[in-house]
Amino acid sequence: MLTFEKLTPGDNLGTNTQYFDDDVAADWLELFPEDKEDLPELPPGMISAITMRAFLATVQPRPKGNIHGTQEFTVHKFPKLGDEIITTTLCKEKETRKSNNWVYFETQSHDQNGELLFTGSMGIIWGG
Template sequence: MKKPTPVPTAETQPFWSAAAEGRLIYQYCPVCKKAQFPPRHRCASCGQAEITWRESHGIGAVHSFTVVERASAPAFQDDLPYVIALADLDEGFRMMVTMRGCEPHQVQIGARIRVVFELGENTWPLPTATLLGEMLTFARLEPGRVYGRHTETIGQRLIDQWTSLYPWDQPQGDRAPSGLTNMVGMRTYLLAMHPRPPGNVHASIKLRGARPLRIGARVSAEVSCSGKEEKKGRRFVDFHVRGTDEEGHQVIDMELRLIWAQ
């Protein structure tokens, strides 16, 4: 039996369209300066009708949670037991998410989380959350370990944002601007490697040959620690970002070297 599928409305369609691109967005009132979620046709605090959308980094903390041990429908039976949490996002709004990649006893109030979109049997990707864990200090980083994944669609909004900053880097036919490969790789690193100690310094970035990004492609990338060393009193950490499109073609092959602060 399939799980229920979201049915977008006029108010929620922008949210689900962004979700399909791997982006978490929320509403923001320019009058009372408050963030709100779920989407509504006007500000719930002051009644302002002209409300805007902003993009969230997807990082927050568990406000409360419940452990589900009895399925509400047969479609959820195989997921038992699972955790549903209310998460306070750093931008100032609260949303409900299902926790993934952890055991129920690992979830605690105040635990830091990251929202990710899960592409399953539903038409629209669903927001879920993973635990961020403790500060990723030099001693805790493990070479060979995959630290996180990120999926997004190379949509027109992303291309428009890029070309507004770099007008000389334009699409060529169905190929996205070449610089987007670097941007998506860096975004994957920034979203996956949390929480990082403050003060890290980027030492180098290397891009190897891979297929160009296509407009409309859905890119799934992962970040792994490929090595670390102490040299002349500094801590160097290497990361590998690898991304593929929906056809399995490698489109991102990036090596990052950072001087790790702690």
């Protein structure tokens, strides 16, 4: 279990690979049909979904009761249909503030050629 005490700033918590293909785009467009105009590039709204899926897959096992508090991204390049999106999640820092344990994570997403796509940071009130 990744308790607050066990998380260490600088730790690489893992890498997750997702594919931006026609099936993924079709699923997204069912929810957000207006994003079709962004294709063949990844619609910007998908960045959060990709990052959260990577976080959920790599930061395991987590205690119950975590609350997603903050999130922001910097886009360096949008992936295109057919690209792999490889996301690494790092523990950036942690602190206790107002009796809440906060953990801050950094994500780095690259394509299959190693090109940086987007980076992100998120703050989570860590449960348990």
